[in-house]
Amino acid sequence: xxxxxxxxxxxxxxxxxxxxxxxxxxxxxxxxxxxxxxxxxxxxxxxxxxxxxxxxxxxxxxxxxxxxxxxxxxxxxxxxxxxxxxxxxxxxxxxxxxxxxxxxxxxxxxxxxxxxxxxxxxxxxxxxxxxxxxxxxxxxxxxxxxxxxxxxxxxxxxxxxxxxxxxxxxxxxxxxxxxxxxxxxxxxxxxxxxxxxxxxxxxxxxxxxxxxxxxxxxxxxxxxxxxxxxxxxxxxxxxxxxxxxxxxxxxxxxxxxxxxxxxxxxxxxxxxxxxxxxxxxxxxxxxxxxxxxxxxxxxxxxxxxxxxxxxxxxxxxxxxxxxxxxxxxxxxxxxxxxxxxxxxxxxxxxxxxxxxxxxxxxxxxxxxxxxxxxxxxxxxxxxxxxxxxxxxxxxxxxxxxxxxxxxxxxxxxxxxxxxxxxxxxxxxxxxxxxxxxxxxxxxxxxxxxxxxxxxxxxxxxxxxxxxxxxxxxxxxxxxxxxxxxx
Amino acid sequence: xxxxxxxxxxxxxxxxxxxxxxxxxxxxxxxxxxxxxxxxxxxxxxxxxxxxxxxxxxxxxxxxxxxxxxxxxxxxxxxxxxxxxxxxxxxxxxxxxxxxxxxxxxxxxxxxxxxxxxxxxxxxxxxxxxxxxxxxxxxxxxxxxxxxxxxxxxxxxxxxxxxxxxxxxxxxxxxxxxxxxxxxxxxxxxxxxxxxxxxxxxxxxxxxxxxxxxxxxxxxxxxxxxxxxxxxxxxxxxxxxxxxxxxxxxxxxxxxxxxxxxxxxxxxxxxxxxxxxxxxxxxxxxxxxxxxxxxxxxxxxxxxxxxxxxxxxxxxxxxxxxxxxxxxxxxxxxxxxxxxxxxxxxxxxxxxxxxxxxxxxxxxxxxxxxxxxxxxxxxxxxxxxxxxxxxxxxxxxxxxxxxxxxxxxxxxxxxxxxxxxxxxxxxxxxxxxxxxxxxxxxxxxxxxxxxxxxxxxxxxxxxxxxxxxxxxxxxxxxxxxxxxxx
Numbered sequence: 001x002x003x004x005x006x007x008x009x010x011x012x013x014x015x016x017x018x019x020x021x022x023x024x025x026x027x028x029x030x031x032x033x034x035x036x037x038x039x040x041x042x043x044x045x046x047x048x049x050x051x052x053x054x055x056x057x058x059x060x061x062x063x064x065x066x067x068x069x070x071x072x073x074x075x076x077x078x079x080x081x082x083x084x085x086x087x088x089x090x091x092x093x094x095x096x097x098x099x100x101x102x103x104x105x106x107x108x109x110x111x112x113x114x115x116x117x118x119x120x121x122x123x124x125x126x127x128x129x130x131x132x133x134x135x136x137x138x139x140x141x142x143x144x145x146x147x148x149x150x151x152x153x154x155x156x157x158x159x160x161x162x163x164x165x166x167x168x169x170x171x172x173x174x175x176x177x178x179x180x181x182x183x184x185x186x187x188x189x190x191x192x193x194x195x196x197x198x199x200x201x202x203x204x205x206x207x208x209x210x211x212x213x214x215x216x217x218x219x220x221x222x223x224x225x226x227x228x229x230x231x232x233x234x235x236x237x238x239x240x241x242x243x244x245x246x247x248x249x250x251x252x253x254x255x256x257x258x259x260x261x262x263x264x265x266x267x268x269x270x271x272x273x274x275x276x277x278x279x280x281x282x283x284x285x286x287x288x289x290x291x292x293x294x295x296x297x298x299x300x301x302x303x304x305x306x307x308x309x310x311x312x313x314x315x316x317x318x319x320x321x322x323x324x325x326x327x328x329x330x331x332x333x334x335x336x337x338x339x340x341x342x343x344x345x346x347x348x349x350x351x352x353x354x355x356x357x358x359x360x361x362x363x364x365x366x367x368x369x370x371x372x373x374x375x376x377x378x379x380x381x382x383x384x385x386x387x388x389x390x391x392x393x394x395x396x397x398x399x400x401x402x403x404x405x406x407x408x409x410x411x412x413x414x415x416x417x418x419x420x421x422x423x424x425x426x427x428x429x430x431x432x433x434x435x436x437x438x439x440x441x442x443x444x445x446x447x448x449x450x451x452x453x454x455x456x457x458x459x460x461x462x463x464x465x466x467x468x469x470x471x472x473x474x475x476x477x478x479x480x481x482x483x484x485x486x
Numbered sequence: 487x488x489x490x491x492x493x494x495x496x497x498x499x500x501x502x503x504x505x506x507x508x509x510x511x512x513x514x515x516x517x518x519x520x521x522x523x524x525x526x527x528x529x530x531x532x533x534x535x536x537x538x539x540x541x542x543x544x545x546x547x548x549x550x551x552x553x554x555x556x557x558x559x560x561x562x563x564x565x566x567x568x569x570x571x572x573x574x575x576x577x578x579x580x581x582x583x584x585x586x587x588x589x590x591x592x593x594x595x596x597x598x599x600x601x602x603x604x605x606x607x608x609x610x611x612x613x614x615x616x617x618x619x620x621x622x623x624x625x626x627x628x629x630x631x632x633x634x635x636x637x638x639x640x641x642x643x644x645x646x647x648x649x650x651x652x653x654x655x656x657x658x659x660x661x662x663x664x665x666x667x668x669x670x671x672x673x674x675x676x677x678x679x680x681x682x683x684x685x686x687x688x689x690x691x692x693x694x695x696x697x698x699x700x701x702x703x704x705x706x707x708x709x710x711x712x713x714x715x716x717x718x719x720x721x722x723x724x725x726x727x728x729x730x731x732x733x734x735x736x737x738x739x740x741x742x743x744x745x746x747x748x749x750x751x752x753x754x755x756x757x758x759x760x761x762x763x764x765x766x767x768x769x770x771x772x773x774x775x776x777x778x779x780x781x782x783x784x785x786x787x788x789x790x791x792x793x794x795x796x797x798x799x800x801x802x803x804x805x806x807x808x809x810x811x812x813x814x815x816x817x818x819x820x821x822x823x824x825x826x827x828x829x830x831x832x833x834x835x836x837x838x839x840x841x842x843x844x845x846x847x848x849x850x851x852x853x854x855x856x857x858x859x860x861x862x863x864x865x866x867x868x869x870x871x872x873x874x875x876x877x878x879x880x881x882x883x884x885x886x887x888x889x890x891x892x893x894x895x896x897x898x899x900x901x902x903x904x905x906x907x908x909x910x911x912x913x914x915x916x917x918x919x920x921x922x923x924x925x926x927x928x929x930x931x932x933x934x935x936x937x938x939x940x941x942x943x944x945x946x947x948x949x950x951x952x953x954x955x956x957x958x959x960x961x962x963x964x965x966x967x968x969x970x971x972x
Contacts, residue, residue, distance in 0.1 A: 098832070106637075106638075123633075126633050132626050133626065135840060139621050139622060146617075146618055183836075215832060325631075325635050325839030345588055345700075346697070347671065347675050350669075352812055355840060
């Protein structure tokens with residue numbers, strides 16, 4: 001294991017141990033090799049093994065016991081253990097999520113509820129004071145620049161930083177290959193408007209973030225759903241079949257920590273995807289909102305890094321990580337740079353200047369990497385706590401996702417439990433959830449819910465107990481009275 | 487003249503004197519009544535007459551001569567003096583301005599040129615330092631609020647301030663009747679997307695700001711042009727005929743200081759317009775970008791103030807007055823509140839929080855009214871200086887607008903001068919202008935240019951001399967070689 005950088009090496013060691021656990025060599029409750037033993041066996045330092053074990057601990061695979069060592073933890077049942085959801089229809093269909101999802105977001109942001117319904121960062125973790133100081137300093141240092149229009153493609157200092165971050169995802173892009181946007185939602189909306197006309201067909205990973213589906217519906221497009229594997233994301237054979245069968249104008253997916261599924265596409269699949277798209281000349285929108293919120297040590301490579309023909313439009317934002325209220329996102333539009341800038345000029349003209357300056361400073365010298373290391377650990381732990389609470393409270397037959405990054409949990413309940421009914425009753429009990437309906441064009445995931453895991457607190461714990469109890473009651477309603485239809 | 491507030495009274499006195507000049511009672515070079523004499527005659531104070539004369543001076547009607555009094559100034563020829571531009575076609579037509587206008591904006595914002603091509607505020611006048619201090623103070627005082635998502639319909643403190651300002655335009659609207667937007671361009675874009683479907687017809691004042699035409703073209707709408715009178719704006723009889731003849735989904739105009747024309751619709755026409763729209767149930771987008779930049783003492787009433795049925799959507803922004811780079815605008819969508827919020831949620835989710843907080847503070851206690859009084863005077867004076875320079879340098883047959891507010895000048899050249907050709911040659915000489923082509927759907931105003939008058943400087947003076955000289959050369963090109971086509 002010579003010649004590897006530290007963090008890659010940690011991950012390699014962590015994966016070796018994971019395989020040992022997965023293969024059954026170590027079962028729940030077993031003690032894994034001691035740090036010293038593993039260090040000797042693999043010829044790596046003690047520090048390396050400790051780091052690898054910390055990763056596995058963050059992922060909830062092992063736990064330390066004082067004076068004794070590390071043990072394999074009980075894992076909550078995973079989606080892969082249970083029957084898959086209904087297969088996606090193979091024909092493109094209209095999308096129908098706008099009305100429901102807008103209501104859910106409105107109620108999800110209402111501070112009167114315990115909010116598990118929106119994917120919103122933990123306000124206690126956000127570097128709000130630091131950002132505010134940097135915003136203050138930047139705008140007072142260059143007041144004229146701060147009030148001046150930030151001409152397209154957007155704040156040069158910020159694009160430099162975004163280009164540097166993209167390097168970690170394997171992308172060697174120049175700052176000029178990015179456009180800054182009013183959040184990632186603008187990037188998504190611009191992409192769909194630039195590449196598709198009403199009636200066109202797009203292929204979307206399923207399940208997928210409802211904001212993407214909203215934009216598809218708004219533009220009058222049809223969507224063909226590509227089933228996602230809970231671990232590896234979009235199924236390549238399903239995508240291949242869809243591309244063969246339909247005239248697909250654009251493929252959309254979240255390869256790194258799909259929202260809501262938590263899946264992460266392996267490198268080889270990303271390469272294969274880029275190749276498949278190139279051979280058919282089909283553009284791909286890579287939503288990389290939480291690519292930097294990996295729970296392991298390394299950031300996944302972006303599909304964009306395998307793009308040789310400018311077909312991949314990668315987008316992201318700082319809303320899920322730094323400051324939801326700043327509304328700053330980005331898009332690397334590949335060969336569609338001109339169309340995207342054109343549309344942006346006519347939609348919002350430019351992105352707000354001072355907030356871009358503040359984020360550029362934070363990325364440049366605000367301790368962004370240290371901050372990310374911290375929040376990744378907390379989010380990984382919170383997801384695990386939430387998952388365990390769900391397994392404890394929800395009816396038998398419930399399974400939960402095992403996200404490799406981000407901070408949302410995807411929960412499949414027994415088929416009799418209608419998530420929308422659960423939503424209404426949870427709301428009356430003072431908490432919001434995101435029913436699975438809004439994560440597919442035709443509201444397929446009716447007995448699924450997505451839970452926001454960014455915050456773990458006694459209130460959240462209590463809310464999960466309540467929601468689990470309600471789900472249990474709904475599970476006992478005879479099928480004829482349930483609203484399950486798939 | 488009892489019972490009037492100061493500023494109304496100043497305006498009344500100013501208008502009396504204007505009528506005397508317009509009627510020929512006082513001709514160019516004549517001395518107008520002395521301050522004392524007018525004070526006695528009208529039974530108003532010396533101060534009132536001085537204020538009224540200051541207004542007339544700002545408007546370029548009179549000028550003081552030391553130790554002697556005020557004299558009627560030579561006025562540049564006005565559009566009303568000269569033959570009107572070609573009549574608007576009566577049939578709706580597709581719009582074709584995007585490609586040209588985007589290029590012009592890009593080059594117009596390029597700092598290498600003397601920029602007369604974009605309507606951009608004078609950077610020396612903007613309260614950049616004050617705003618930056620308020621931005622710094624607000625975000626440091628409430629860092630968590632500054633990073634939090636600003637949920638729809640937008641920053642409450644800012645909507646309170648906008649509602650108060652709208653009172654001055656005669657609108658009694660509650661803060662909840664406003665939505666904040668990423669600049670006025672987003673408000674315009676949202677309105678068109680909410681109310682119209684591709685192929686629909688909208689009626690637009692002509693000439694009109696190209697950003698509106700871009701949004702109309704982008705959405706695949708057809709436009710029927712309503713000729714605007716250089717003084718009073720949209721011609722009511724033309725609008726009435728268009729509404730009778732076509733199924734118009736939306737009427738769009740800039741009643742207060744049309745960009746580029748400078749016209750201001752009189753109150754009685756605004757009332758008539760609101761009535762006409764109500765009787766036919768046709769919505770109206772009132773672009774009020776520079777309503778507060780009146781050169782006289784009073785802000786025009788908004789058409790929205792006569793709206794009894796929620797049919798008027800009024801929009802504006804702080805980009806032309808306070809901070810182009812903040813990208814903060816507003817929309818009072820009347821009965822379309824729900825549709826507008828829905829679209830905004832899916833396009834950009836929300837407007838950036840800290841910049842809204844800063845503007846709210848500036849409006850609340852930053853001396854906004856004092857600031858406005860100052861810039862109005864400067865802009866009125868700069869327009870006048872620019873108008874005189876144009877009259878001096880441009881070929882015979884040129885006439886200029888006489889804007890009652892804002893900071894753009896509309897120049898009509900002899901029909902042989904193609905504004906686009908003038909644009910190209912001016913660009914080579916280091917200056918940008920806005921050719922009239924982009925201010926109507928079918929590029930009707932081909933021998934017109936719009937000039938930005940926010941800044942007056944020796945460089946601008948020299949640029950006008952150069953552009954005027956080039957225009958003179960183009961005027962001498964035989965018609966067959968010109969590109970004039972209307």
